[in-house]
Amino acid sequence: MNDAERQVQRLERILEVSRELTSTVALGPLLRKIVVTAAELTGSEDASILLWDARTGELHFRAASGDQAMRLANIPVPVDGSIAGEVLTTGEPLIVSDTRQDPRHYGGVGQKIGRDIHSLVAVPMQIKERRIGVLEAINKIEGPEFTAEDVEILTTLGVQAAVAIENARLVSALQEAYERLGELDQLKSDFIAIASHELRTPLGLILGYATLLRDQMGDTAAAQLDVVLRAAMRLKNLIETMLNLRYLETGELELACAQFDLRDEIADACNAYRSLAEASGLTLGMQLPDEPLAIVADRDKLHVVLDNLLSNAVRFTPSGGRIWVAAREQRGQIEVEVADSGVGIPQEALERIFERFEQVEDHMTRRHGGMGLGLSIVKGLVELHGGRVWAESDVGQGSRFVVMLPKQQSSSEGG
Ligand SMILES: Nc1ncnc2c1ncn2[C@@H]1O[C@H](COP(=O)(O)OP(=O)(O)OP(=O)(O)O)[C@@H](O)[C@H]1O
Ligand SMILES: [Mg+2]
Incomplete structure (x- = not known):
């Protein structure tokens, strides 16, 4: 050789x-x-x-x-x-x-x-x-x-x-980090479960008695009691958000489906926001078809979806702006859009905002409240229905959130 x-x-x-x-x-x-x-x-x-x-x-x-x-x-x-x-x-x-x-x-x-x-x-x-x-x-x-x-x-x-x-x-460092992350995740999940469970009972008492007092006291302390009631409702919503998130994460959330007219649910949601929108100097418009939008879905969960989208639209639209909600049937699916003429969302954040704790504004400097959880819950709930949600926007012009829902749940009996 x-x-x-x-x-x-x-x-x-x-x-x-x-x-x-x-x-x-x-x-x-x-x-x-x-x-x-x-x-x-x-x-x-x-x-x-x-x-x-x-x-x-x-x-x-x-x-x-x-x-x-x-x-x-x-x-x-x-x-x-x-x-x-x-x-x-x-x-x-x-x-x-x-x-x-x-x-x-x-x-x-x-x-x-x-x-x-x-x-x-x-x-x-x-x-x-x-x-x-x-x-x-x-x-x-x-x-x-x-x-x-x-x-x-x-x-x-x-x-x-x-x-x-x-x-x-x-590889072993990564594995260790993953395991640690898993433990933390579990800890956080347990903590949320326990905390929200323990918070519910006293909060229920506060809400119950404040409502009772408000009815009994007439005008004397109505304004003060309204503040208590509003604060308690906010806490209740926070707890529900945390619970929804946890159940979505652990896959424990199940759909309770029934057939209903989605127009009714949309109208309900809009009505609930009308006074808040008007108080914020916004107009809230609705465009629904004349025929029923029959859907088999979990009405309570779709309520949470609409509630979150509307609350965002109101919060991120300056006074004088416009919010509109429309729905239509499209090739066997139902498309719901919640749009506003507000601050808009930068292109690079359009997908990220659906992740947990993701907010366009920095946590430390933000003027708007909120935890950055709403849209992650929206996404979780829509996907649980076999649907899709996405956002479109031009910064400064407004945002448009679109939810596509199947009319029927493929695995459901149609309750
Ligand atoms: N209609 C909208 N217009 C402009 N920005 C929006 C709109 N909706 C959502 N965003 C942006 O997406 C972020 C995430 O929204 P998300 O609903 O998940 O959280 P949040 O509203 O900040 O807090 P939470 O819903 O937990 O109270 C918001 O902080 C905001 O930056
Ligand atoms: Mg929100």
């Missing part, structure tokens, strides 16, 4: 390692393959990977080509007073042709495994700027001593080993 052929063969072996790097092989077997290849291509007895351990400040064998990998794993190598340590510190490869002549050589490993180490080549392994360890080969068999070519081979394989190690580290 001539030089060129040998070179090609080496490259092929290195490529083979690269290919495994991008497949899903576990780290252990991959590193083992790298050291075996390293020993073979450098014509040496053995090769090994030593990683620096930040905790102990020592180098530890992570993989070895021979059959002593297990024993090596328990033999730490000091950074001060070893060739591997020197390579780690300086970042420069080293060839030692005769370890007995080199005071930097650490005899501890050879002694402990009963092995004579006479020559050695070591290259640093690094990830970006950080040196993580050393790839070394010992005891040249083919040829008198290690060469620059051996250094080159080890360097290439060392890069691959470093990538594999970094990948594995990232």
